[in-house]
Amino acid sequence: MKSSRQILLLVGTMCLAQVLGMTGYNLWPALISDFILRWDLTSRAAGWIGGIFYLGYLAAIWPLSNITDRIDPKKIYSYSMALTIVSPLGFALTAEGFWTAMFWRFLQGVGLAGTYMPGLKLLTDIVPKSAQSRTVAWYTSFFYVGAALSLSYGTNLNAFLDWREVWLFAAVGPFIALLFVWLMIPSVKIKFEGQSNWGLLDLRSILANRKVIGFTLAYSAHTAELMGFYTWIVAFLTFSQAGINSGDLTSFLAVGTIASTVTLLAVPASIFGNEAARRFGRLKVLRTVMFGSAVVATILGFSSTLPYPLVLLIIVIYGVFVAADSAVITAGVVDAADPANRGKVMAFYSLIGFLGGSIGPVTFGYMLDIGGGETTALGWRLGFFSLAFLVCLGPIATYFSHRRV
Numbered sequence: 001m002k003s004s005r006q007i008l009l010l011v012g013t014m015c016l017a018q019v020l021g022m023t024g025y026n027l028w029p030a031l032i033s034d035f036i037l038r039w040d041l042t043s044r045a046a047g048w049i050g051g052i053f054y055l056g057y058l059a060a061i062w063p064l065s066n067i068t069d070r071i072d073p074k075k076i077y078s079y080s081m082a083l084t085i086v087s088p089l090g091f092a093l094t095a096e097g098f099w100t101a102m103f104w105r106f107l108q109g110v111g112l113a114g115t116y117m118p119g120l121k122l123l124t125d126i127v128p129k130s131a132q133s134r135t136v137a138w139y140t141s142f143f144y145v146g147a148a149l150s151l152s153y154g155t156n157l158n159a160f161l162d163w164r165e166v167w168l169f170a171a172v173g174p175f176i177a178l179l180f181v182w183l184m185i186p187s188v189k190i191k192f193e194g195q196s197n198w199g200l201l202d203l204r205s206i207l208a209n210r211k212v213i214g215f216t217l218a219y220s221a222h223t224a225e226l227m228g229f230y231t232w233i234v235a236f237l238t239f240s241q242a243g244i245n246s247g248d249l250t251s252f253l254a255v256g257t258i259a260s261t262v263t264l265l266a267v268p269a270s271i272f273g274n275e276a277a278r279r280f281g282r283l284k285v286l287r288t289v290m291f292g293s294a295v296v297a298t299i300l301g302f303s304s305t306l307p308y309p310l311v312l313l314i315i316v317i318y319g320v321f322v323a324a325d326s327a328v329i330t331a332g333v334v335d336a337a338d339p340a341n342r343g344k345v346m347a348f349y350s351l352i353g354f355l356g357g358s359i360g361p362v363t364f365g366y367m368l369d370i371g372g373g374e375t376t377a378l379g380w381r382l383g384f385f386s387l388a389f390l391v392c393l394g395p396i397a398t399y400f401s402h403r404r405v
Contacts, residue, residue, distance in 0.1 A: 007127050011135055013184045014123050015142035021081055021115055022146030023173030024088040029231045030154025033238050039097050043374050047365020050231040052102045054358035056109025064114040065347030072187045073122040080114020084174040087111055092167035117350045121343050125188045136334055137274035137327040144266030151263055155256020206348050211336040214401025216349045219329045220356035221394030225387045226322055228360030233259045235374050240304045240311045262315055266323030273324035274331055286328050287395035293321035294388040301384030304377050
């Protein structure tokens with residue numbers, strides 16, 4: 001039985017590794033406005049480069065997470081983190097336009113597929129069940145720390161360094177993360193080796209679990225909204241800040257700093273959401289947060305021409321809502337999964353979930369173009385309305401999956 005101190009060390013190490021490994025995660029959203037001009041991209045094309053990351057994730061998550069039921073997840077994590085080192089290096093050295101950017105962003109997504117959910121599987125395998133809910137909350141919350149620091153890193157260093165140098169240095173964090181995990185996290189002894197019901201494509205046990213299906217569909221809706229928001233937040237703030245109502249705030253509140261701060265709000269929001277779910281009920285909190293997020297997203301879409309301080313207030317509120325359901329959903333699927341095939345469940349959960357992550361940025365970009373592009377208020381209204389629509393699908397899915405037959 002592990003002591004509280006040992007559990008804290010394990011969780012802390014994995015959370016820190018996650019943050020370091022995500023150094024290059026948000027570089028594209030951080031620099032998206034510059035690349036639109038540099039490479040003469042449409043909003044649709046820029047959205048595809050944002051979304052291809054999640055398609056890379058989708059392509060790899062099923063085999064990489066599924067196989068953690070058979071192979072020590074630490075090995076999967078380590079090899080994937082090595083790819084997370086290589087991909088920003090490749091982007092820095094060879095990216096020249098749309099197609100090369102798509103290639104390296106795709107590989108970045110593959111790297112995340114082998115570290116995020118396999119990392120969670122590794123943690124839930126080495127901590128006792130009594131600590132799993134809070135472990136999930138902390139681990140998923142630190143995803144947002146990594147996202148925020150990546151955004152801050154990209155926007156701030158881009159002011160001093162060439163964009164290729166920004167991408168080049170993004171390989172340092174994953175390298176340190178790999179060392180931490182390799183040296184400090186124990187390997188997992190596989191307990192279910194040799195069982196016959198482990199076919200990689202055998203989904204019967206998952207599809208029969210209605211709760212797993214419900215939480216998975218909710219996660220897809222959540223991820224569509226979240227990744228759509230995070231991909232376009234810098235461009236939205238740039239448009240809003242350029243308006244006549246920004247006043248003196250432009251002199252000391254850099255767009256990257258604001259975006260990073262909003263992203264960091266996800267940490268307390270996710271932890272608070274999980275604690276609220278433990279007290280008031282998981283489904284009640286999940287549905288309240290997701291429908292509330294849809295309302296705030298719609299309001300935010302109509303706010304781009306309002307006074308800038310009011311825009312910032314709304315985006316802060318949205319930053320809380322957009323992440324408050326994250327740990328609630330993930331803890332729900334972990335609790336609903338059979339421990340014997342939890343790796344397969346997490347693979348399915350992440351596969352379907354991040355399908356939404358690939359749809360969100362692209363849909364937002366399409367709606368922007370329909371509304372006239374990222375320099376029009378109508379484009380932003382349509383973009384945020386698309387996120388509001390997508391997130392509403394989550395609570396609807398959980399209603400039907402948890403309804404008594």
